[in-house]
Amino acid sequence: MKKTAILPRAFYDRDTHIVAQELLGKVIIRTINDVTLSGRIVETEAYTFDDPACHAAKGKTKSNAALFGTVGHAYIYFIYGNHYCLNFVARDAQTCAGGVLIRALEPIDGIVQMQKYRNMENVHMLTNGPGKLAQALHITKALYGVDVTQVGDLYVCNAPRVNAEAIAAVPRIGISKAQEKLWRYYIKDNPFVSKK
DNA sequence: CACCCGATTATCT
DNA sequence: GATAATCGGGTGT
Numbered sequence: 225m226k227k228t229a230i231l232p233r234a235f236y237d238r239d240t241h242i243v244a245q246e247l248l249g250k251v252i253i254r255t256i257n258d259v260t261l262s263g264r265i266v267e268t269e270a271y272t273f274d275d276p277a278c279h280a281a282k283g284k285t286k287s288n289a290a291l292f293g294t295v296g297h298a299y300i301y302f303i304y305g306n307h308y309c310l311n312f313v314a315r316d317a318q319t320c321a322g323g324v325l326i327r328a329l330e331p332i333d334g335i336v337q338m339q340k341y342r343n344m345e346n347v348h349m350l351t352n353g354p355g356k357l358a359q360a361l362h363i364t365k366a367l368y369g370v371d372v373t374q375v376g377d378l379y380v381c382n383a384p385r386v387n388a389e390a391i392a393a394v395p396r397i398g399i400s401k402a403q404e405k406l407w408r409y410y411i412k413d414n415p416f417v418s419k420k
Numbered sequence: 421c422a423c424c425c426g427a428t429t430a431t432c433t
Numbered sequence: 434g435a436t437a438a439t440c441g442g443g444t445g446t
Contacts, residue, residue: 282432285431285432286431287430287431287432301430301431302429302430302431303429303430304427304428304429305427305428305429305430306427306428306429307428
């Protein structure tokens with residue numbers, strides 16, 4: 225058995241942008257009954273309380289409460305009538321809310337099951353977008369607030385850190401505010417990122 | 421390849 | 434009633 229080191233809560237207890245960049249290369253594990261699905265994070269976006277594009281920017285509501293809660297938990301939201309998106313709560317002690325949107329994965333385990341959930345054969349199209357990877361990993365509001373620093377239905381394992389020079393920082397996707405911020409991070413030349 | 425647009429619904433105004 | 438951290442299929446160049 226491969227020994228898997230789960231990422232500790234302290235990993236998420238730092239500046240949201242640092243966490244967003246260091247999550248690149250880490251592995252998300254999703255277990256559904258006896259099936260294991262996993263993928264390497266290749267693209268993220270950072271959202272903080274002082275950022276107009278962040279769901280928490282206008283204050284705490286019932287739906288964004290997780291962003292204000294304990295770091296290392298999952299924040300999941302439903303958007304555009306048909307897609308879920310997965311975030312991990314991460315921020316330093318001075319920031320009251322913040323999280324990292326997972327935008328793309330490189331599939332590792334359970335690719336056949338992901339293809340079924342996605343109704344899509346092309347492996348390069350399985351998880352190269354936030355709505356897509358949520359569908360591929362069968363992530364719904366049932367996982368809202370799950371602690372991803374403990375082994376369970378959804379958690380994150382450590383993996384070698386990606387060198388800073390291999391990380392690109394570019395504008396975020398799909399937002400109408402704070403578009404000038406270079407808070408989308410991805411692994412350069414990785415074929416599984418959401419956009420080329 | 422670039423652009424356009426419809427689907428579909430929780431949340432907030 | 435408008436908007437939204439999206440996707441995939443369509444049309445036109």
